[in-house]
Amino acid sequence: MCGINGFLFKDEALLDKMLQKTAHRGPDDQGTFFDDKISIGHNRLSIIDPSSAGHQPMESSDENLVITYNGELYNFKELKRELSDYNFKTKTDTEVILASYQKWGKECLKKFNGIFAFAIWDKKKEELFLARDQFGVKPLYYYFDGEKFIFSSEIKGILCHSITRELDKDAINIFFRFLYIPEPKTPWKNIFKLPSSHCVIVKDSNLSIWRYWQIEEFDTLFDKEEIKERVKGAFKKSVERQLISDKPLGLYLSGGIDSTALLGVMSELREKPVQTFSVGFDVDIQKEKYNADFDIAKNTAKHFSSEHHEVLVSATDVQNNFESVVLHADDLVCNHTQPTMHALAKFAKQKVDVVLTGDGGDEIFAGYDRYYLNAMLDKMQMIPRFARKNIITKSLLSVINKKDIYHKLNIERPVDRFEEFMLQKEDMISRFLNPEFNQNSVTHDFLDKKFSNPSNFVLPKDSTKFLMYSDLCGWLLDDALNRGDRMSMAHGLEARVPFLDIDLVKLAMQIPAKFNLDTKEHGKKIFRQALEEYIPDFVLNEPKRGWFSPVAKWLRGDLKDWAREILSEDYNLNTKDIFDFNEIQKIFDGHLSGQKYALNTIWSILVFQVWYKQYD
Numbered sequence: 001m002c003g004i005n006g007f008l009f010k011d012e013a014l015l016d017k018m019l020q021k022t023a024h025r026g027p028d029d030q031g032t033f034f035d036d037k038i039s040i041g042h043n044r045l046s047i048i049d050p051s052s053a054g055h056q057p058m059e060s061s062d063e064n065l066v067i068t069y070n071g072e073l074y075n076f077k078e079l080k081r082e083l084s085d086y087n088f089k090t091k092t093d094t095e096v097i098l099a100s101y102q103k104w105g106k107e108c109l110k111k112f113n114g115i116f117a118f119a120i121w122d123k124k125k126e127e128l129f130l131a132r133d134q135f136g137v138k139p140l141y142y143y144f145d146g147e148k149f150i151f152s153s154e155i156k157g158i159l160c161h162s163i164t165r166e167l168d169k170d171a172i173n174i175f176f177r178f179l180y181i182p183e184p185k186t187p188w189k190n191i192f193k194l195p196s197s198h199c200v201i202v203k204d205s206n207l208s209i210w211r212y213w214q215i216e217e218f219d220t221l222f223d224k225e226e227i228k229e230r231v232k233g234a235f236k237k238s239v240e241r242q243l244i245s246d247k248p249l250g251l252y253l254s255g256g257i258d259s260t261a262l263l264g265v266m267s268e269l270r271e272k273p274v275q276t277f278s279v280g281f282d283v284d285i286q287k288e289k290y291n292a293d294f295d296i297a298k299n300t301a302k303h304f305s306s307e308h309h310e311v312l313v314s315a316t317d318v319q320n321n322f323e324s325v326v327l328h329a330d331d332l333v334c335n336h337t338q339p340t341m342h343a344l345a346k347f348a349k350q351k352v353d354v355v356l357t358g359d360g361g362d363e364i365f366a367g368y369d370r371y372y373l374n375a376m377l378d379k380m381q382m383i384p385r386f387a388r389k390n391i392i393t394k395s396l397l398s399v400i401n402k403k404d405i406y407h408k409l410n411i412e413r414p415v416d417r418f419e420e421f422m423l424q425k426e427d428m429i430s431r432f433l434n435p436e437f438n439q440n441s442v443t444h445d446f447l448d449k450k451f452s453n454p455s456n457f458v459l460p461k462d463s464t465k466f467l468m469y470s471d472l473c474g475w476l477l478d479d480a481l482n483r484g485d486r487m488s489m490a491h492g493l494e495a496r497v498p499f500l501d502i503d504l505v506k507l508a509m510q511i512p513a514k515f516n517l518d519t520k521e522h523g524k525k526i527f528r529q530a531l532e533e534y535i536p537d538f539v540l541n542e543p544k545r546g547w548f549s550p551v552a553k554w555l556r557g558d559l560k561d562w563a564r565e566i567l568s569e570d571y572n573l574n575t576k577d578i579f580d581f582n583e584i585q586k587i588f589d590g591h592l593s594g595q596k597y598a599l600n601t602i603w604s605i606l607v608f609q610v611w612y613k614q615y616d
Contacts, residue, residue: 002026002056003043003489004068004140005157006119007150008128008202015039018157024328025070025153027492033057033066038121038128042068045492047247047354048076049091060098061087064123067101069094070153071116071138072496074241079111101129106199109212113241113502117194119151127203134213135360135500136183136196136477139485145190149202154330154486158191159615166190170442172332172578176433176604177423177443179334180479182450187332187611196477211457215469218460221510224526230507231530238501239265239356247353250275252344252495253306255296255542257367257524257535258358262498264534266356267304275352276306279344282314283550290550296539303536311347313340315558318551326610328490333483334604336551341487349491359480360499363472364508365524366464366516367544370421375464375517377409377417385410414466415451419444421467422475428601431583464513472505552599556592564588566606572613579605 003022005015012034019030019041026043028050033040042056057068073079076093079100086099093114100108101120106129115137119130130151132140143150143158152158159165171185183193194200200209221227239262243249251266253259253276266274278301280294281287288295294310301308318339325342348355362368411417426440451459451470460466481497488495498504511526518525521543528540555563565571567588569581584605590596 002045002068002070003153003157004070004117004119005041005043005152006039006068006121006128007148007161008038010034010036010039012039014160015041017160018152019043021156021160022152022154024492025489029055031056033059033068033121035123037126040066040068040119040121045353045489045494047072047245047494048093050246051090053090054092054094056094058090058092058094058098060102061089062102065098065102066121066123067094067098067118069097069116069118070140071114071118071133072242072244072494073097073112073114073116074244074501075111075113106131106201106212109199115496115500117153125203127201129199129201130194131199131212132194132196134197134502135472135481135497135505136193137481137485137497137500139482140194141186141191142194142200143191144202144207147205149205149207155186155188155191156327156330156615163190165615169437170439170446172608173433173437173439173442174446175332175334175608176429178475178478179424179600179604180475180482181332182446182474182478187615193331193478196473214457215506215509216458217506217510218458218465218469219462219510219512221507222512224515227511227515227526228530231504231511231527234501234504234507235261235498235527235531236265236269238498238504240269241501242356242496242498243269245354248275248351249354249356250277250348250352251306252276252348252355252357253278253297253301253308254358254547255293255300255539256358256544257528257531257539258361258499259297260300260536260539261527261531261534262356262358263300263304263306264531267306268534274304274306276301276308277344277348277351277355278308278310279340279347280310280312281340281550282312282317283553286550286553290548292545293547296542300536300539309347309351311343313343315550315554317343318554319559319562322606323610323614324490325487326607327614329483329486329607329611331478331482331486332608332611333479333486334600334607335479335483336549336599336603337547338483338487340549341483342490345488345493345495346491349493352493354494354496355488356496356498357484358499359484359497360472360476360505361524361527363468363476364499364505365511365527366468366513367523368471369520369523369544371464371467371513372517372520372523373408374417374421374467375514378463380409381412414463415447415470417463418467418470419447424600424604428587428598432580432587432601432605434578434580437578460509462513464517465509468513469509551603552591552597555599555602556594560592563602563606566609567602572609575609575612 003025005018029044073093117140
């Protein structure tokens with residue numbers, strides 16, 4: 001992976017500042033291109049053809065096009081055969097993108113299977129073309145105020161310019177409700193994420209942006225045996241594609257189904273033992289709870305004879321690295337696993353340059369319990385509304401042992417059900433956000449606009465598939481993949497996601513959700529059955545538990561004084577108009593005493609306080 005930067009005027013010193021800010025993304029090489037109309041820069045992490053021939057920015061064979069590119073194109077060898085009339089000078093996928101654009105123009109994007117963000121400057125037309133991959137695995141930010149256009153892999157690159165730094169109040173309100181900021185928004189006005197599956201042309205201060213790809217078929221396959229065979233074949237093909245690398249490659253291994261299946265297939269496809277990496281927690285109590293996945297991963301590694309590496313994270317590690325984690329996160333993301341992922345990436349980079357991860361498996365194969373709960377609610381909505389208040393209905397729902405599940409029974413619009421499952425509670429947010437800053441309708445309005453506009457994308461009719469697709473286009477994209485990219489690239493480590501292979505995702509979306517809904521503890525039924533030969537019984541029969549982290553407990557102990565300082569008004573005087581610090585201290589005290597669990601609230605404020613102090 002790499003870092004890409006540029007803007008539509010010439011300034012060598014300014015571009016150098018941007019490249020310094022994104023240097024961690026590409027520690028192997030750096031390059032620039034200038035003419036009177038544009039400045040383009042590149043930080044290179046060399047994975048395919050690491051020779052000097054892969055230096056970027058790269059020009060096309062006719063020297064009319066210039067590209068700066070971040071990512072991996074997994075089908076570049078197949079495309080190269082289609083482009084036999086092009087005079088290739090390198091073995092890189094970068095040059096394949098250049099040749100594809102030269103031959104097919106913007107339509108080339110429909111041929112790409114990979115993870116990418118790139119910018120191509122056409123010297124003759126004097127126009128800039130930018131694109132981002134179908135699922136937004138690789139980041140691409142841009143600034144546009146109607147005249148000036150700047151792009152970068154990270155916001156900190158754009159902030160090198162003399163632009164007005166004004167918080168986007170709507171985006172910050174959404175952050176505290178979602179715990180991330182959904183595309184195309186960012187924390188700053190006039191700075192945007194180029195949405196996944198989108199491209200843009202910039203010419204003469206005019207910007208044209210459009211969606212180039214979307215999933216169009218949902219719930220069209222019904223033969224379970226055929227589905228299992230196709231899932232197995234598509235998954236193995238995806239893994240095989242993503243093993244292409246000229247640098248050492250490994251796997252993030254947890255105790256779950258997804259990474260275990262990856263290891264099983266990787267072990268079959270590779271002659272040498274797979275390098276696997278797991279992270280656990282350095283805790284004195286409840287080790288079995290917090291390191292359950294860690295221990296299972298160790299047994300999985302033994303089962304497949306992988307070359308296994310382990311790292312333990314302590315409360316001290318979290319405290320010492322928190323500012324660096326927030327800085328590298330770049331965008332606002334509240335997830336208490338980020339320091340852990342940061343430590344795991346730093347550890348893995350000592351051995352490999354590429355890791356495969358299991359991100360995306362739960363979203364495309366219905367692994368979260370909310371999908372099971374939602375399907376149950378759909379069935380119970382067959383009960384007439386006037387009869388839903390009876391004791392039998394409430395008793396049936398109480399068995400699920402999930403808070404507020406009865407309330408969700410009477411919510412019928414899928415987008416409203418999505419809000420209920422995913423958003424933080426308004427009564428908590430109204431406590432710590434000052435009334436002048438708090439906008440409690442902004443998130444609902446954002447979602448309504450996103451999902452009510454048929455021009456955005458085709459939506460599934462089944463409400464459970466709607467939740468899955470919403471997560472695929474939301475939480476996965478702007479939380480999980482966002483932090484996965486930032487935490488790995490902070491150390492120059494490339495993270496790949498085989499579950500987000502285009503062919504596999506398209507296939508998964510054609511499988512009715514009910515085929516994967518086993519129990520609340522065991523989802524992904526079709527996937528589990530399809531890959532059963534690669535998943536040992538001690539993993540296959542484990543309930544899904546999520547990633548238990550001792551952070552909530554550490555906040556009551558080792559991290560208490562550190563957190564108290566950051567949560568105080570004196571830590572950052574610029575946030576006094578945003579927060580009610582008296583209420584924040586009460587919320588923190590309630591968490592410390594065990595009266596009211598408030599990890600997400602506390603962590604979101606910690607992240608924002610440190611983030612705003614670094615960037616304001």
